[in-house]
Amino acid sequence: MPLLLAVIYAALNATGLAGIDAHGFTLNTFITVLSSSNFYTSFGFSIYITLIVIIIAVALALWGTLTLKKDVLHGRISYLLYVPLAVPVIVAAFISFQSLGQSGLISRILYAFNLISDPSQFAGFVNDPLSIGIIFTQIIIASAFFVILFSTIYENENVDRLHSVSSSLGSNHKTTLIKVIIPVLIKKAIPSIILYAIFVFGSYEIPLLLGRQDPQMISVAIARKFQLYNLHDVPVAYAMALLYTIFVITCLIILFRKKKLIHDV
Amino acid sequence: MFKKRPKFVVLWICLIFPILFLGMLAFSSTWRFPTLIPEFKDNSNFELMVSGDASFVMIFLRSVLISITVAIVSVATGFFIAKVIAFHKKRNLLLLLAYFPFALSPVVFAACLNYFFTLFLLSGTTPGVMIAQFIIVFPYAIILFNSHWGSGIIAYEQSAATLGGNAVQRFFRVTLPLSKNMLLIGFFQCFIISWFEFGLTNFIGMGQVKTLTVKVFQYIGEANIHLAAMSSLLLVIPPLLLLWANKKFVLRNY
Numbered sequence: 001m002p003l004l005l006a007v008i009y010a011a012l013n014a015t016g017l018a019g020i021d022a023h024g025f026t027l028n029t030f031i032t033v034l035s036s037s038n039f040y041t042s043f044g045f046s047i048y049i050t051l052i053v054i055i056i057a058v059a060l061a062l063w064g065t066l067t068l069k070k071d072v073l074h075g076r077i078s079y080l081l082y083v084p085l086a087v088p089v090i091v092a093a094f095i096s097f098q099s100l101g102q103s104g105l106i107s108r109i110l111y112a113f114n115l116i117s118d119p120s121q122f123a124g125f126v127n128d129p130l131s132i133g134i135i136f137t138q139i140i141i142a143s144a145f146f147v148i149l150f151s152t153i154y155e156n157e158n159v160d161r162l163h164s165v166s167s168s169l170g171s172n173h174k175t176t177l178i179k180v181i182i183p184v185l186i187k188k189a190i191p192s193i194i195l196y197a198i199f200v201f202g203s204y205e206i207p208l209l210l211g212r213q214d215p216q217m218i219s220v221a222i223a224r225k226f227q228l229y230n231l232h233d234v235p236v237a238y239a240m241a242l243l244y245t246i247f248v249i250t251c252l253i254i255l256f257r258k259k260k261l262i263h264d265v
Numbered sequence: 266m267f268k269k270r271p272k273f274v275v276l277w278i279c280l281i282f283p284i285l286f287l288g289m290l291a292f293s294s295t296w297r298f299p300t301l302i303p304e305f306k307d308n309s310n311f312e313l314m315v316s317g318d319a320s321f322v323m324i325f326l327r328s329v330l331i332s333i334t335v336a337i338v339s340v341a342t343g344f345f346i347a348k349v350i351a352f353h354k355k356r357n358l359l360l361l362l363a364y365f366p367f368a369l370s371p372v373v374f375a376a377c378l379n380y381f382f383t384l385f386l387l388s389g390t391t392p393g394v395m396i397a398q399f400i401i402v403f404p405y406a407i408i409l410f411n412s413h414w415g416s417g418i419i420a421y422e423q424s425a426a427t428l429g430g431n432a433v434q435r436f437f438r439v440t441l442p443l444s445k446n447m448l449l450i451g452f453f454q455c456f457i458i459s460w461f462e463f464g465l466t467n468f469i470g471m472g473q474v475k476t477l478t479v480k481v482f483q484y485i486g487e488a489n490i491h492l493a494a495m496s497s498l499l500l501v502i503p504p505l506l507l508l509w510a511n512k513k514f515v516l517r518n519y
Contacts, residue, residue, distance in 0.1 A: 002400045003366045006377035079509060080280040086504035087283050088461040090478050091497040094485055095283050098290065098494075103298045105286070111299040119298055195368065202370030204464040209485065219370040223464070226376045241373050248369055256361045 007245060014239035021231050029235045030243075038221065039240060045215040049131060050201045053138040058193060060139065061146030062182060065154055068147070084144035093209040096137040100125035100210075126210055133210040134217075138200055145196065146189070153188045194255055198248055218244055284501065290494030303491075325499055328460065328476040331391065335398045336455035340448060343406025343455075350407060351414035360411060363404040371401055372464030382469050389471040397469040398459045406455055413447045453507045460504060 012018035016026040033039050087095075099105040102124035110116045125133035153159075159181055166176040186193075207217040216224065222244060225237035290296065293303030350359045366374060375397060379388060387393030418440065425439045441448075463478035472479060477500045484493035 002378060002381075003369075003374070005381060006374060009380055010377045079512060080277060082508040082512065083280045083283065083505065086457075086501055086508050088463070088478060088497075088500050088504075090461075090463045090481050091283070091287070091500055094481060094493055094497055095286060097485065098490060099286070105301075108299050108301050112301055198368050202368075202373065204370055204372045205482075209482075219372050219464070222370075223372045223376060223468070226379075226468075237376065241377050244373055245369060245377075249365055252361065252364050252368055256357070 007242065010238040010242045010245070014235050014242055016235065019234060019238075021235055029239045033236055033239045033243065039243070041215045042218045042221040045131075046201050046218040049134060049138070049203075049207070049217060050197050052135055053142055053200050054193060054197045056135075057139045057142035057146055058186075060143045061150055062185065064143065064147045065150035065185070066177070066181070069151075069154070081144055081148055084141050085148075087141070088205075089141065089203070090205040090209070092137050092141055093206045096133055096206075097126055097209055100133050100136065102126075127212045129212070131207075131211060134207050137206050137210065138203065142196060142200070146193070149189055149192055150185050153185050157184055157188060159184060191255065194251070198251060202244070202248065284498075284505075287494045287498045287501065290490055291498045293491060296490065321495065321499060324475050324477055324480055324496075327391065327474075328478075328500075329503075331395055331398065331474075331476060332456050332459040334395055335402050335459040336452050338399060339402040339406040339455045340451045343403055343451070344410050344444070344448065347407045347410035348414045351411050352419070356411075360408065363407045363411075365404075366401050367404045367408065370464070371462060372468055374401065375465040375468035379468060388469060389473040391470075391474050394466050394470045394474045394476070397465050398462055401462075401465065402455045402458050405458060406451055409451050409454065410447065413444065418443050450511060453511050457504050457507065460500070 009018065014029045016023055016029070084092075097104070101107070102122055103119045104124070104126075107116065107119050107122040107124070110122055111119075116122050125136065127133075162180050162184065163176055166180045167173075171179070202219050203217065204219040204223065207220050208223075211217060211220065218240075222237055222240045225233050225240060228237075289303055292305065294306045296303035350356055350363075353359055378397065378400070382388045382393050382397065387396060421439050421443060422435050425435045430438065461478065462476075463482065466474065466476055467479050467482065470476070470479065472483070475483075477496050481493050481496045481500065484490075484496060
């Protein structure tokens, strides 16, 4: 119900039927948004960040799960793996801000080892052109989540037993890993991976603190448009929000139709 | 363990780094380049912590109040609504609808809803922030409890009904004991979602409802890294304790 209200109000505002700047029905706002490069840049930039984060985090988590195996769920390390999940994203962004910046912790360590003589010699990964700061921070949080997810699947699906069966049928370790273990883990985890990708796509706090003014991730771009003092930007912000909402809902419906979203209870 | 497996040492250091780093920044007053360890010169940060508008005690208590209220209301309503949905003809469609507000970026959702909060004079108020957070935490509670209701619990309820138990007896003597752990997990997770929330809280609260996440952002904006670290530390401790308790006492019984 609140979502429906939000969508209806956004649609009315974007089409000139509601809001301070309402002057009758028009599709000009959508035409403005869809013909401006900013929207596509933000959208493309969000997809770029999402894909890199998910691919690297899943790869790292698979490696971590297969290396640590049962220690993840039962050993002492199992408690520590929850630490990144207990750190709010805004705090994670703050830690990265203080660690990866030009005068941050890494820069100071490099200085201590005489690898740099001035902070300007350290490139810094805050507001950097490739958004390495954003990607790095997102990967740390996502990897911890995926390690716990994969380890739970590893135990529930009795992957060790599958490994033994595969070996007894003559398969070597590498083949078993590529053709049995990794596909089982990925297949079971795919709904959570896609949902996580949707969260990364719409992430706000990390790109807000660590990102550049241009390009901006989609949530930051929309929120900034809402917060601008120019009233003509408000319908544009609503149109962008509506297009983003339609994109996310379409992704969820596709997942639902492919029976990847909701499992049988 | 550590002698045999040095990789654990590296992992330990990496995982406890956020806490150590925040503690180091929070309990210091200056950190000039190129010093590695921040210096402690005076206790002005501590004075700010317990006095004036920046009183961390008040901000912490406000944040706890918001998160506990949101978590309790979400768990209480989500638990029963999830039961209705779990046995509804259109269960899958209703669950899909529950995913929508949960998957959208909270700040975008808040921006679109803000008009209604302004209309009902809820913008910039603590109840407004609670309602806004409830709108995204409640669907999560439904998704979480939906699988619980499908786990055979209804069969026990029906058995109790066959043996003559009325609705109240069935709830307090069958459903509640069987659902205790799940309710605790649900409470922890709903609390943490609310506790971590920044974008929506800042937008609906208009920066006037000062929770710990909002203060972290404000202190970063003011370049006061020590108070930002102190707020961050206070933000991290409750979820750590909850996750530890969750793993140690609740998941152990599952």
